Amino acid sequence: xxxxxxxxxxxxxxxxxxxxxxxxxxxxxxxxxxxxxxxxxxxxxxxxxxxxxxxxxxxxxxxxxxxxxxxxxxxxxxxxxxxxxxxxxxxxxxxxxxxxxxxxxxxxxxxxxxxxxxxxxxxxxxxxxxxxxxxxxxxxxxxxxxxxxxxxxxxxxxxxxxxxxxxxxxxxxxxxxxxxxxxxxxxxxxxxxxxxxxxxxxxxxxxxxxxxxxxxxxxxxxxxxxxxxxxxxxxxxxxxxxxxxxxxxxxxxxxxxxxxxxxxxxxxxxxxx
Amino acid sequence: xxxxxxxxxxxxxxxxxxxxxxxxxxxxxxxxxxxxxxxxxxxxxxxxxxxxxxxxxxxxxxxxxxxxxxxxxxxx
Amino acid sequence: xxxxxxxxxxxxxxxxxxxxxxxxxxxxxxxxxxxxxxxxxxxxxxxxxxxxxxxxxxxxxxxxxxxxxxxxxxxxxxxxxxxxxxxxxxxxxxxxxxxxxxxxxxxxxxxxxxxxxxxxxxxxxxxxxxxxxxxxxxxxxxxxxxxxxxxxxxxxxxxxxxxxxxxxxxxxxxxxxxxxxxxxxxxxxxxxxxxxxxxxxxxxxxxxxxxxxxxxxxxxxxxxxxxxxxxxxxxxxxxxxxxxxxxxxxxxxxxxxxxxxxxxxxxxxxxxxxxxxxxxxxxxxxxxxxxxxxxxxxxxxxxxxxxxxxxxxxxxxxxxxxxxxxxxxxxxxxxxxxxxxxxxxxxxxxxxxxxxxxxxxxxxxxxxxxxxxxxxxxxxx
Ligand SMILES: Cc1ncc(C[n+]2csc(CCOP(=O)(O)OP(=O)(O)O)c2C)c(N)n1
Ligand code: SF4
Ligand code: SF4
Ligand code: SF4
Ligand SMILES: [Mg+2]
Numbered sequence: 189x190x191x192x193x194x195x196x197x198x199x200x201x202x203x204x205x206x207x208x209x210x211x212x213x214x215x216x217x218x219x220x221x222x223x224x225x226x227x228x229x230x231x232x233x234x235x236x237x238x239x240x241x242x243x244x245x246x247x248x249x250x251x252x253x254x255x256x257x258x259x260x261x262x263x264x265x266x267x268x269x270x271x272x273x274x275x276x277x278x279x280x281x282x283x284x285x286x287x288x289x290x291x292x293x294x295x296x297x298x299x300x301x302x303x304x305x306x307x308x309x310x311x312x313x314x315x316x317x318x319x320x321x322x323x324x325x326x327x328x329x330x331x332x333x334x335x336x337x338x339x340x341x342x343x344x345x346x347x348x349x350x351x352x353x354x355x356x357x358x359x360x361x362x363x364x365x366x367x368x369x370x371x372x373x374x375x376x377x378x379x380x381x382x383x384x385x386x387x388x389x390x391x392x393x394x395x396x397x398x399x400x401x402x403x404x405x406x407x408x409x410x411x412x413x414x415x416x417x418x419x420x421x422x423x424x425x426x427x428x429x430x431x432x433x434x435x436x437x438x439x440x441x442x443x444x445x446x447x448x449x450x451x452x453x454x455x456x457x458x459x460x461x
Numbered sequence: 462x463x464x465x466x467x468x469x470x471x472x473x474x475x476x477x478x479x480x481x482x483x484x485x486x487x488x489x490x491x492x493x494x495x496x497x498x499x500x501x502x503x504x505x506x507x508x509x510x511x512x513x514x515x516x517x518x519x520x521x522x523x524x525x526x527x528x529x530x531x532x533x534x535x536x537x
Numbered sequence: 538x539x540x541x542x543x544x545x546x547x548x549x550x551x552x553x554x555x556x557x558x559x560x561x562x563x564x565x566x567x568x569x570x571x572x573x574x575x576x577x578x579x580x581x582x583x584x585x586x587x588x589x590x591x592x593x594x595x596x597x598x599x600x601x602x603x604x605x606x607x608x609x610x611x612x613x614x615x616x617x618x619x620x621x622x623x624x625x626x627x628x629x630x631x632x633x634x635x636x637x638x639x640x641x642x643x644x645x646x647x648x649x650x651x652x653x654x655x656x657x658x659x660x661x662x663x664x665x666x667x668x669x670x671x672x673x674x675x676x677x678x679x680x681x682x683x684x685x686x687x688x689x690x691x692x693x694x695x696x697x698x699x700x701x702x703x704x705x706x707x708x709x710x711x712x713x714x715x716x717x718x719x720x721x722x723x724x725x726x727x728x729x730x731x732x733x734x735x736x737x738x739x740x741x742x743x744x745x746x747x748x749x750x751x752x753x754x755x756x757x758x759x760x761x762x763x764x765x766x767x768x769x770x771x772x773x774x775x776x777x778x779x780x781x782x783x784x785x786x787x788x789x790x791x792x793x794x795x796x797x798x799x800x801x802x803x804x805x806x807x808x809x810x811x812x813x814x815x816x817x818x819x820x821x822x823x824x825x826x827x828x829x830x831x832x833x834x835x836x837x838x839x840x841x842x843x844x845x846x847x848x849x850x851x852x853x854x855x856x857x858x859x860x861x862x863x864x865x866x867x868x869x870x871x872x873x874x875x876x877x878x879x880x881x882x883x884x885x886x887x888x889x890x891x892x893x894x895x896x897x898x899x900x901x902x903x904x905x906x907x908x909x910x911x912x913x914x915x916x917x918x
Contacts, residue, residue, distance in 0.1 A: 194532075197527070206526075206527060214525055215525065216525070218524075221525070221527065406482070410485070
């Protein structure tokens with residue numbers, strides 16, 4: 189007998205597609221939940237949102253939201269969203285994608301979208317690896333981590349995402365975790381209403397990939413986020429993530445600047461004068 | 462924030478993947494692991510101290526699988 | 538210049554004409570990354586679009602440019618990008634996405650010599666196969682090849698119309714010669730320019746299935762922000778647009794994506810025939826090379842050789858049926874191209890066992906009329 193699913197966010201989700209594909213305890217479900225809860229609490233007009241994602245486990249998020257949604261190619265969610273945002277300024281693109289998608293293959297687009305101050309919200313699931321392809325190391329993997337493609341330990345230095353995005357010119361930059369779920373949701377609400385390029389890094393357990401490699405259960409990983417992350421106000425360059433050390437979370441940037449659509453409109457005035 | 466002010470949590474069994482977050486992180490220890498399996502073979506949590514629920518909503522927010530919802534408490 | 542469509546006579550280059558063709562077709566979004574010999578298209582658009590309130594974005598690379606074009610088209614805009622071979626190489630993955638998610642867009646390739654950086658300022662016709670087969674998987678696209686500045690305008694408009702009708706990327710394969718060549722351009726009055734717009738859904742949003750097609754095989758297209766709340770993915774998808782990895786769904790989807798173009802081949806194909814009624818030798822070519830070929834055919838006629846010319850305006854889907862028809866009664870076929878053997882293979886396939894003489898030309902200019910004439914003579918014997 190199939191259970192009658194009666195869920196209070198059913199208008200916000202594609203209920204016919206649940207259960208989703210993510211593993212037990214994967215943080216992506218919590219990120220998606222925070223996003224739809226934020227839309228629900230804001231009573232946001234769902235016809236004015238396009239949820240865009242790249243490829244990866246995180247990239248599947250766009251397929252579960254009851255908004256217009258586009259699952260694009262690996263790394264390119266931001267230029268797609270730029271095309272949307274500049275074509276129809278009534279629409280807020282919300283990009284949900286992974287650390288690999290946004291900072292490895294798509295890193296160039298990210299800094300340029302931030303530099304242009306395209307009006308969009310980017311929610312980056314940082315699970316410290318390429319989850320979908322089997323937990324290989326990526327641009328956020330800490331030094332010395334053993335992964336299937338770094339069997340002797342990772343020899344590369346990870347990016348500090350909030351520092352990178354801040355210096356590229358984003359108008360809102362925050363870092364939360366899926367354990368800090370109410371702060372995360374409030375941050376998403378802020379990003380949804382902000383006019384400008386907003387970026388939220390969400391530390392999120394990849395339970396089957398990163399978790400297994402580290403011999404941690406999903407609950408261990410969540411406890412770890414609870415115990416090592418501290419909300420503090422620091423300069424983004426200081427908010428590095430290193431194993432065994434305190435991880436700083438919170439809001440790093442919140443400024444106002446004209447958006448790309450604003451300056452395009454100014455350009456039209458200038459060119460016809 | 463949640464649909465109704467004083468609510469009762471409910472587990473949607475078919476969606477649960479058994480991560481145990483609700484059991485671990487509920488501030489009032491409302492959940493415990495049961496012996497019941499859903500159709501996918503997941504060992505489900507059960508609500509054992511429902512009366513102590515303070516409707517904080519944490520389990521609803523933390524459940525990665527949309528498997529916990531709140532419904533109006535019929536007793537109120 | 539501030540009017541939307543500058544009706545009248547102009548003496549301009551092909552890139553200029555192409556940009557004006559896009560404007561006349563209603564292109565509202567253009568994104569590109571500078572590259573010789575296509576940059577002039579961006580430059581002209583950069584000066585014209587702001588005045589018209591349209592959107593030009595100079596992207597950080599061609600991958601971003603085509604991605605944003607697809608995003609803009611899904612947001613209801615007609616959208617275009619322009620580049621040359623190296624840029625197409627970067628765009629191919631997303632061109633495949635546009636095919637898979639059925640997003641109309643126009644991609645201008647002002648071809649230059651390759652491989653690699655090759656000869657940036659010199660013309661070539663060496664990306665004919667790349668645009669056909671470059672994206673991975675089973676892909677059908679449409680490609681048009683202008684031979685003049687006028688056609689840069691006309692065929693850009695037509696490329697938009699085809700892309701809207703078939704929900705597919707359409708290539709305009711120009712080259713450095715035409716892109717930089719100055720010629721007379723006559724822009725018609727706005728009401729004389731035919732404009733085709735994508736078919737919109739006629740159902741209420743809850744009943745909309747984004748990838749359900751009728752016998753036209755082209756599904757009606759809702760756009761973002763119109764209330765349909767649809768999902769689109771580059772994964773194999775069912776009629777709802779949801780990922781579906783079944784063999785049946787893959788088979789049904791890929792067949793429809795290809796067949797919506799293959800089965801309309803005769804409708805899409807545009808060719809131009811000169812003196813083909815009685816010809817003994819048929820020259821088949823396209824783009825700027827057709828100008829040389831036209832002279833060669835005339836020279837041959839003056840010598841009493843019955844030569845004819847079939848100029849392909851549509852390169853893809855390939856008009857093999859047309860070539861078959863004409864090749865039936867000829868002694869041989871001459872195919873001059875500015876490459877080392879591309880479209881000639883398609884011609885050979887279509888005319889077997891009629892002999893085919895291929896004239897490759899690598900670097901800058903098309904084969905000369907004399908070179909082509911020489912082959913015509915040989916086959917006429
Ligand atoms: C062009 C291209 N290269 C490689 C892949 C394979 N691939 C799919 S997802 C992925 C990594 C995704 O990592 P991330 O963005 O961190 O997402 P996660 O799965 O961790 O959520 C890769 C390399 C691809 N789909 N496309
Ligand atoms: S592989 Fe990792 S990131 Fe992907 S669904 Fe599983 S837990 Fe989540
Ligand atoms: S948090 Fe959700 S998925 Fe995890 S055990 Fe509890 S009900 Fe099941
Ligand atoms: S709402 Fe709060 S108190 Fe009630 S069960 Fe959930 S986590 Fe426990
Ligand atoms: Mg990742």
